[in-house]
Amino acid sequence: MPNIVLFSGSSHQDQSQHVADRLGLELGKVVTKKFSNQETSMEIGESVRGEDVYIMQNKKDKSRAPVSAKLVANMLSVAGADHIVTMDLHASRIRGFFDIPVDNLYAEPAVLQWIRENIAEWKNCISLGSQRVTSIADRLNVEFALIRKERKKANEVDGMVLVGDVKDRVAILVDDMADTCGTVCHAADKLLSAGATKVYAALIHGILSGPAISRINNAAFEAVVVTNTILQEDKMKHCTKIQVTDISMILAEAIRRAHSGESVSYLFSHAPL
DSSP: OTTEEEEEOSSOHHHHHHHHHHHTOOOOOEEEEEOTTSOEEEEEOSOOTTOEEEEEOOOOOSTTOOOOHHHHHHHHHHHTOOOEEEESOSSGGGGGGOSSOEEEEOSHHHHHHHHHHHOTTGGGEEEEESTTHHHHHHHHTOEEEEEEEEEEETTEEEEEEEESOOTTSEEEEEEEEESSOHHHHHHHHHHHHTTOSEEEEEEEEEOOOTTHHHHHHHSOOSEEEEETTSOOHHHHHHOTTEEEEOOHHHHHHHHHHHHHTOOSGGGGTOOOO
């Protein structure tokens, strides 16, 4: 594609390479250095004059790291960004922090594709969770139930109430982000005790920090599918239940459509081939 230069940040270069491959591009030349005080230096190794520049950088992947969304929005705008593309913001209201257009893409089409291809009994499943769980249930044409959780403090669930009937059904837990996985593993136990035959989890952003891997290993999940918005290779080595669905084709198509002046809203409900 002419007039596009795609640069990768330091958080997930594999994802950036997948996007570049799909667009038929080579990643822009950039040298990243890390000083002993953890300050990062980046040197651009080619001219970008007259080009449309896209920078790939994922969300923070450590628990308790601050995300000062409004400050970041201001910094990006002042730096010259005129369009932001995000993937499944944890809070959609963050789009309002920006003074430039923001397209918040959804990994839902890729997750739905994984469910249909990997869960043989998906037509007899019931989806549970929060936020867009009703959308996933509608698109699978299945029922949904809710799990209401109460927290005493962050990363610690005090109580959990199941609203719905999961007896003799395959249960699919859906959430946009999983950190220490205490909630989702607790929910899996709750579903099995309520009569579910199998339990899967579909988690968009798999942060999986602290005790998450050991909790998933000890939980009764058939599989836990996450997207590759965050690099997962090391975690998969320690947990065979973790599977990854690739969303690079959604990001690549968003870049192509934005560059060509086409509507990006198609990607809110469709996974490109």
